Amino acid sequence: MPLSTAHRVYCSGRCSRRAYFEANRERVRAAKRRGNHQRRAMLAQGKRYTVTDRDLSRLWSRYENGCAYCGERSSPLHQEHVVPISRGGADGIGNLAPACLNCNLVKGDRTVMEWRLGKKSPRYRTWPDRQVGSRLPASTPHTSEVGLAAR
Secondary structure: OOHHHOOOOOOOHHHHHHHHHHHOHHHHHHHHHHHHHHHHHHHHOOOOOOOOHHHHHHHHHHOOOOOOOOOOOOOOEEEEEOOOHHHOOOOOHHHEEEEEHHHHHHHOOOOHHHHHHHOOOOOOOOOOOOOOOOOOOOOOHHHHHHOOOOO
16 A cells, blocks of 8 residues: 555544644644633633534534434524533533523523433433443344354
8 A cells, every 4th residue: 555545543533633642742732822822812802702603503413403402303492501601611612502492491500410410301312222231132233243142
């Protein structure tokens, strides 16, 4: 394989990022310094983060135009602050999530964990057949391909 098309394969994204940082240490540090300087300058001037319509449309499409908490798609979505501003959360895109009216109003000024732990029936979007520590059923293609049988 020619060197121009060779790619390195890492065990995880974490290893890949670490290798990139090691290879480009000064470049990464300079970018971090610029970002910190810009953030501090904005805060010193009393400016808040600006969220564009493009940012919001990307965020909404990441959640497939549904509520981040219950997956509801029929009701209009609200910009919900994951960490409430009253609790020190930022007004930036990293702290926003689409939420239906019900989830947004019920959550109020609590964090997501406080809200979920206080709720009687949490509506997580999980696979009902997969639990932590469970095995795959014998009928799955994963077990038949490698010749494993469920015990």
